[in-house]
Amino acid sequence: MVSTILLVDDSATILMSMESILGKAGFKIEKASSGEEALNRLDQGLAPNLFITDVHMPGMNGIDLVRKLRARAGFQFTPILVVTTEGQQAKRDEARAARATGWLVKPVQPDDMLRVVRQILPNG
């Protein structure tokens, strides 16, 4: 079965480029331009196998999204990768405390991204 990845980023460019990179590798891609939209998609029944979220977004930030996801039934253990330009250790610690699965600092090379995603979703 094809794994679904929900990409959350306020940048349309990032969403589209990530969709292409991961889509070419055979994953099914869903997109949301904010944390709120991501949660709405879940309310509508979407159940991704992996979340990839940005940190700095208008409204709900990526770390808050991680907290909200962890508080939801069914998503306590779903992997969440935080992909961000933020390099601050304190923020990274915050994400770790919120129980994010990983932290990738932009720009991430497509090969590195695919390697990490395949590590999390080995069955594609």
Added chain:
Amino acid sequence: MAPESRNRRRNGQDRVLSILAAFAFLIMAMAAFANDEPAAAGVAMLAALFAVILWHRASQTPEMPEEVQELLCFVADELAQYRAFTRLLRDQGGRINDASGEAALVIVEGLREIDRAVETLRIELRKTSEELPLDAIHRAELAQRVEAIGRPILRMLGCLQFQDVTQQQIAFLSRLSLMVDDHMVRLARKCGDRRAVERLDKFKEMFAAALDDTVMTNQRDDFYAATGLALQEEGGPRIEMF
């Protein structure tokens, strides 16, 4: 007299005058409620006393030397102009963000389109390779060329993250600039009214030079906005044939 004892004496006088003023004010307030002539005369007398006290107090307030006042206004005026510069820098940051964001979006859309076309080509080539009047060597060459076209696309898509990185860097510069700006506002307030002194010629020249260096209409518009002028330049057509 030693400065210390002079200060102590002045403080003592101030305290006595404060008590007298408070006392006079209290009597005036009480007399205002007494509606007869002696009381009114008392009010007039106390008002006069109150005025004398206030005058005396005012005359005790040290005057700031004119040179210092001018200097403070001079500094405040400079600060106001530094603020105009920082605002101009922030505006340019916004322009860079907008322009790079739009360009990145067009590039990513284009790359995806190329990627889809390459994929179609790859499938078609596989499907029809036996029908094509090509020998095996040519077919392999063709397939390799298609692969070569598609290979850089992934890396280029990854590189488009530059836009997000640039945006964050500019946002950081903008935040720093706002901090400096806020500091300058507070400093200027302490210095007094900047309008009291004419703008510095040197600064004017520098600012004018900055305008001369700008190339784009929107930069010039930002410049006008930073100087407080609500002026928009005519942009002209995007393409013009002479």
